[in-house]
Amino acid sequence: MKMEINQAFDKICKDADAHIKRLSLIKGPRISIGMATCGIASGAIDTKKAFEEALKEQGIDGQIQTVGCIGHCYAEPVVIIDHPDSGFPPIFYHHVTPGKAKMIVQSFLIDGDPLFEYLLGATKENELIPQIYDFPRFSQEKRIILQKCGIIDPEDINAYIDEGGYSGLARAFQLAPDEIISEIISSGIRGRGGAGFPTGKKWGFAREAEGQDKIMILNADEGDPGAYMDRTILESNPHQILEGMIICAYAIGAGSAIVYVRSEYPRAIEMISGAISQAEELGLLGNSILGSSFDLKISVFKGSGAFVCGEETALIQSLEGERGMPQHRPPYPVQHGLGNRPTVINNVKTIASVPAILNNGGDWYRSIGTKDSPGTAVFSIVGNVLHAGLVEIPMGVDLKTLIFDICGGIPDKKKFKAVQIGGPSGGCLSSDFLDTPIDFDSLAGAGAMIGSGGMVVLDEDNCMVNIARYFLEFTQNESCGKCTFCRIGTYHLLRILDRITKGQGREGDLEQLKTLSETIIEGSLCGLGKTAPNPVLTSLRYFRDEYEAHVLEKRCPACVCRSLTAFYIDLDKCARGCDACVGSCPVDAIFTTKNRKKGVDQALCVKCGECQVACPPEYNAVIRVSPPEKAPIIEKSVN
Amino acid sequence: MSKKTHLDESSNLFAQEEAMLNDIRCRLKDYSAERRDLIPILQMIQEKYAYIAPITIQMVSDHLNIGACEVYSVASFYNQFKFNPPGKHPVKVCMGTACHVKGGDIILENFERKLEIKEGKTTPDREFSIERVACVGCCALAPVVVIGETVHGNMAPSKVEGLILGFQIEKEKQARLKEKQARLKEKRDADENGN
Numbered sequence: 001m002k003m004e005i006n007q008a009f010d011k012i013c014k015d016a017d018a019h020i021k022r023l024s025l026i027k028g029p030r031i032s033i034g035m036a037t038c039g040i041a042s043g044a045i046d047t048k049k050a051f052e053e054a055l056k057e058q059g060i061d062g063q064i065q066t067v068g069c070i071g072h073c074y075a076e077p078v079v080i081i082d083h084p085d086s087g088f089p090p091i092f093y094h095h096v097t098p099g100k101a102k103m104i105v106q107s108f109l110i111d112g113d114p115l116f117e118y119l120l121g122a123t124k125e126n127e128l129i130p131q132i133y134d135f136p137r138f139s140q141e142k143r144i145i146l147q148k149c150g151i152i153d154p155e156d157i158n159a160y161i162d163e164g165g166y167s168g169l170a171r172a173f174q175l176a177p178d179e180i181i182s183e184i185i186s187s188g189i190r191g192r193g194g195a196g197f198p199t200g201k202k203w204g205f206a207r208e209a210e211g212q213d214k215i216m217i218l219n220a221d222e223g224d225p226g227a228y229m230d231r232t233i234l235e236s237n238p239h240q241i242l243e244g245m246i247i248c249a250y251a252i253g254a255g256s257a258i259v260y261v262r263s264e265y266p267r268a269i270e271m272i273s274g275a276i277s278q279a280e281e282l283g284l285l286g287n288s289i290l291g292s293s294f295d296l297k298i299s300v301f302k303g304s305g306a307f308v309c310g311e312e313t314a315l316i317q318s319l320e321g322e323r324g325m326p327q328h329r330p331p332y333p334v335q336h337g338l339g340n341r342p343t344v345i346n347n348v349k350t351i352a353s354v355p356a357i358l359n360n361g362g363d364w365y366r367s368i369g370t371k372d373s374p375g376t377a378v379f380s381i382v383g384n385v386l387h388a389g390l391v392e393i394p395m396g397v398d399l400k401t402l403i404f405d406i407c408g409g410i411p412d413k414k415k416f417k418a419v420q421i422g423g424p425s426g427g428c429l430s431s432d433f434l435d436t437p438i439d440f441d442s443l444a445g446a447g448a449m450i451g452s453g454g455m456v457v458l459d460e461d462n463c464m465v466n467i468a469r470y471f472l473e474f475t476q477n478e479s480c481g482k483c484t485f486c487r488i489g490t491y492h493l494l495r496i497l498d499r500i501t502k503g504q505g506r507e508g509d510l511e512q513l514k515t516l517s518e519t520i521i522e523g524s525l526c527g528l529g530k531t532a533p534n535p536v537l538t539s540l541r542y543f544r545d546e547y548e549a550h551v552l553e554k555r556c557p558a559c560v561c562r563s564l565t566a567f568y569i570d571l572d573k574c575a576r577g578c579d580a581c582v583g584s585c586p587v588d589a590i591f592t593t594k595n596r597k598k599g600v601d602q603a604l605c606v607k608c609g610e611c612q613v614a615c616p617p618e619y620n621a622v623i624r625v626s627p628p629e630k631a632p633i634i635e636k637s638v639n
Numbered sequence: 640m641s642k643k644t645h646l647d648e649s650s651n652l653f654a655q656e657e658a659m660l661n662d663i664r665c666r667l668k669d670y671s672a673e674r675r676d677l678i679p680i681l682q683m684i685q686e687k688y689a690y691i692a693p694i695t696i697q698m699v700s701d702h703l704n705i706g707a708c709e710v711y712s713v714a715s716f717y718n719q720f721k722f723n724p725p726g727k728h729p730v731k732v733c734m735g736t737a738c739h740v741k742g743g744d745i746i747l748e749n750f751e752r753k754l755e756i757k758e759g760k761t762t763p764d765r766e767f768s769i770e771r772v773a774c775v776g777c778c779a780l781a782p783v784v785v786i787g788e789t790v791h792g793n794m795a796p797s798k799v800e801g802l803i804l805g806f807q808i809e810k811e812k813q814a815r816l817k818e819k820q821a822r823l824k825e826k827r828d829a830d831e832n833g834n
Contacts, residue, residue, distance in 0.1 A: 041777040041790035073779030225774035226736035263682060263719055264775070304678055304717035307773070321677035323716040382737040382778035389779055423736070456736045470739045474773065480716075584797045586749050606752075608745040608796040 002174050008291040009170040012282055016161035028062040029083035029109055033096075034076065034150055036069035036235040037267050038228070042076035043097065050098035051079075054105035062109070068236020070150025071390030072137070078150070080123060081108065088114050089122040092132050137387050140406050142368060142394045144376050145352040146229075149236035154271050157278040160239040166284060168355030172247045173292050180251040181207060184354070186362030188374040193219060193310070193347035194425065194451040195527070196373070196440040202344055205334040206252040209342035216249040216257040217338070217345045221315060223262065223307035224423030225474060227454030229378045229390050230348040234261065234268035237352075238275035242298065244351035246289065247358060249296050252344055256297050260315055263302040273300055307424075307478035310452075311526045312337075312345040314480065325480045326526035349378055349453075369395030373439035383420075383456035386411050393438070400434040403457055414459040417558075418543070422451025424471045424478075425531030427538030428464060447538040449531070463560035464543040465550050468535045469497040475532040485523030489516055490532055497536070502563040503627075505551030513540060559624040562607040566628035569598050569611075573621035581622065584614035591636050599634035659688060663695055667702045677703060681714050689729075690721045718773075726761045726768035728806055730754075730786050735774030737781040742796075746782050747771060749799040766806070 031051055035044050048064060055062050070078060075094035081104070082090040091114055093104065100118055107113045114129070121132035132138050152159040160166070172180055185200030206214060218241065222230040234241060241259075249257050259272055276298050279285040287295045301319060308314045309324040316338050318324040337343020353375060357365045366374045373395040379402070382388045386408030393402060399419060403409065410416050418428045427448035429436065436442050443449055458467065476490040493516055496509050517533030517540075524530050540547060549555045556564040569581070569590075574597040581598060582590050589604035590611060598621075600611070612622040625631050663684060670676045670683075680699055684691050691714055700707040714720040732738075732747040747769070751757055754767050761768040777783055780792030786802065 037775075038777045038779065041775075041780055041783070041792055073777070076779065223773070225734070225739075226778055228774070228778065264772075302679075302682055304682065304719040306717050318678065318717075319675065321674040321713065323713055380778065382781070383740050388737075420736070454736065456740060458740065462740060467740075470736070474734075586752070586796045586799065606745070606748065608749070609742070610796050613795070614797075 004291045005170065005173045008283065009166070012166070012284070013161060016158035019158040020162040023063070026061070026063055028060060029081055029085075030063045030065060032065045032067045032080040032082070034069050034078040035066040036150075036232055037265070038069055038073050038232075039076050039078065040267075044077040046098045047077045047079065047096050047101050050101035051105065054102045055109075058105060058110060060105070060109055065153055066155070067152065068149050068154045069232045069390070070236075071146055071232065071392075072387070073389035074387045075120065075389075079104075083109060086112050086114070088128060089124040089126040091129065092120045092123055093118055094120045136405050137391075137407070140397070140401065141392050142376050143392050144356045144368075145233065145240075145349050145378055146236075146390060146392045147356075148240065149233060152237065154236050154238055155274055157239055157275065157282060160237065164359070165239055165355075166243050168358035169243050169246055169284070170290065171358050172250060173290060173294070177207060177251045177253060180247065180358070183362045184251070184357060187357045187365035188362070188372075189350065189353055189357065189365060190373060190375075190440060191347055192349035192353075192377070192450075192453070194422070194449065196450070199346065199350050202334060202346075203248065203252050205332070206254075206342050206344045209335045211340075211342045213256075214252055214254040214342045214344075215338055216245060216252065216254040217315070217319075217343060218245055218257070218259045218261075218348060218351055219310065219312070219315060219345050220259060220261040220265075220268070220348050221303045221310045222265075222348075222452060223305075223310050223478075224425075224452040224454045226382055226423055226456055227380050227452040229380050229453055231262075231265045231268050232390055233348055233352055233378075234265070235271050238268075238272045239279070240352050240355060241272065241348060242275055242279055242285070244354035245298060246285065246296055247354050248344060248346065248351060250294050252342075254344070255295055256299070258319065258338075259298060259300045260303055260309075260319065261300065263304060269300060269302060276300070306480070307474075308480045308526070308528050311528060314526070315345065316343065323480070325482045326528075328525065370437065370439045372441055377438065377450060377453060379438075379453045379455045381407050381455045381457065384410055384414065384459040384462070385457040395439040396437045398435050398437050399429070402438065402455075403434070407457075410457065410459045414461065416457070417460050417462060418458045418464060418467075418539075420448075420456040420458060420467060420471075420535070421454075422449040422531075422534075423454040424475045425449060425527065425534055426451045426454075427534045428458070428467065428542065429538065430542040432542070447534065447541065449534070451531075461558055461560070463501075463556050463558040464539040464546045465497065465501055465556075466558075466560050468539045469494065469501055471535040472497055472532070475528060479528065479532070483524045483526075483529055485520045486525075486529030486532065489520035489523070490529075492516060493520070493533065493536060500547065500550045501556075501561040503550070503554040503561075505554075507551070509551055510540065510544070510547055554627050556626045559626045561626075564628065565607060565624055565626040566602060566631040567600050567605060567607060567609070567611065567622055567624055568631040568634065569600055570621045570623050571597050571599075571634065573619050574598055575616075575619050575621070578616070578619070580616055581611035581614045584610040586610065593634060593636065599636065600631075601636075602628070602631065656692075656694075659692075660694065660698070662687070663698060667698065670702070672703055674703060674705065677705075677710065677713055678717075681710075681717075681720055685720055688724075690724045693722075723761060724765070725770070727766050728768075728786055730767055730769045730784060731772045731775070732758075732769065733773075733775045733781070733783040733785070734771045735778060735781070735783075737778035738774075738783055741781045743782040745796050746784060746794050746799065749796045750784075750803075753799055753803055766810070767803070 079093045079096045122129040181203050189199045190196040306324045309318045311326045313327040314324040333343040369375045378392045420428045472494045476494045479486045481487045559565045576596045589601045615622045696710050700710045758769045782794045784791045
């Protein structure tokens, strides 16, 4: 049996190898363009078109390949050009606009000058161009989950197999299901969906559970605003997910599996559906996989945009065609899940780690990261940070290294204020916590959580009360309404925060925020309610002075809360006759004073801050103050 | 508008609705009558027609043999399903965390002000509708607005007017073109009749 599986897999590998060799025989440069959703949003389609036109115009034979996202969102659209004839290694270009694309074709592909000013580095070691993997944004990462993202063509199963894909599956079939589960247990991997439950244990429970018709569900209902790594993995390397799902289904003895993915991710749905049919064609999915006696069918279900459906019992409800409301546990889904069948629900990142664990062994995985949180974690780091994007690091790296060394710190020499980790369920940590190692337990100890891995960096210009209000608004909207404390409690929390940000805070508000938050945590059934007050509690704990300034002085220290701020133009700095700000104002609130300088009509101003952006830096005359009474009154010219 | 064209338009709308119902009736045959197909059916209608009309809710309820209120209860729970037809250019303003931090709410307000409608509504001429969405997944480009299928990254309040104007100019251009063609046709017809 084992022999047969090996033979079947060898044949697939050989075919893939031959296919890739054929591709590499095609002469000329190979241009790989990052075309995940983020790349497309940055204009990758126009860039691709420009490359196509330029190649055609110049009469160059070349291949244009679309790849997924490499995670360097700050540099999109990203292009890698492999042009062996030039003598240069494959080169990584950033911010490739259509214009730049045409220039690159002309000077690199024809004249042989790789345009050093536009490249980020080389992707292979060489003596001409620095290697990108030596830069901190690359060198301090440890890629297991994202390893092949942005490198291989996600629409070609052969590309994945040629890079060693599906070998974890071939290895898994050599083992008994119990041996796989003990391998996963020994790796110590914990669920990457946020709660951090040991994955091996979950699989073990499901295997032991009674019932024949077991089922495996991939949870790709990534609803956290600010987290998009699951989408990126699905779009950039769907086969790694499929491989992990097949291994999981084999280990627990499931005959069917479902990919539950947000309908807001059309490209991810397209990629994973395409990958499923490719795998079926090669006999890696369907009946008697790789000649074994194991059958598996994977289907795709589109989520309909409810944040709470990321919770596993709510997810099952929505699969059954009901309102996605969480249910009491126990019984746990591993015993009574979808249609009362034993169900394992795993996050995308958990499943994406499985093939590597099977290939390299549980001990190898355990050697990465910390003792209690082995392995790597993927974060999407956004907000006020220089090199925003996806970062995969071993657990245990501290926040300072991640934000300042890997992601380049805060732009424009602004001061770091806080980092919000874990989306609406996480918390805001102040600069005192920069030395905190990133793992499940240390972050939970500080009041935040890894959650889905969304991380928003906030600088001195962000108001913590406003951020807390923002997250509350989100969770309040998404509360399913089942538990009174969550439904009504979050509503009142939001109302209090609303009042505070409008300068109508009252004495006792802060105490009430705290007690109300604690009650919501106690009185809610699911993770949404239990974590919804976290942003309020942590910001209240670490930034109490900001709350007090809002309530007692009616002042927003960061000048963000619009009811508490005003813009005015400093007449000493304003240049006579300049009207750069006038056109930028969306409500025509800027008028001319009698000495032909400018003033802001406070009654009309909507406080968007556009005039501040428009004012030439040499004048820098637009000033933001809080409380608004501080703005001097400037008279209009009468004519 | 003369009375005749008004009548024409309403009968046109009626025909459109009839076509929609027939189409949905045909498509429903691909789905089983089991409860678990409820959300896929609603998604099909939403994707095809961009909203779920009351009369289609009744059709789904008949197909699955459950109460119309149950269909509505599920449809209203999920953010994806809309009950009003959207504008020709649906404006989706991202309200994800990164967009919020970079001023997404100001962008939203600006659209509301320029189009003179509130979020969730459609302009009277059915050209634009505004919707707030939670994270479209390109946080590094914040603030982001999606109009139709096009993602506009790094938005600014002052860019809002330009975007809307662009659509209006395009529309006027189309209208002028149409008028010109109509005039040409009229002239041709007149010439032919004259001959």
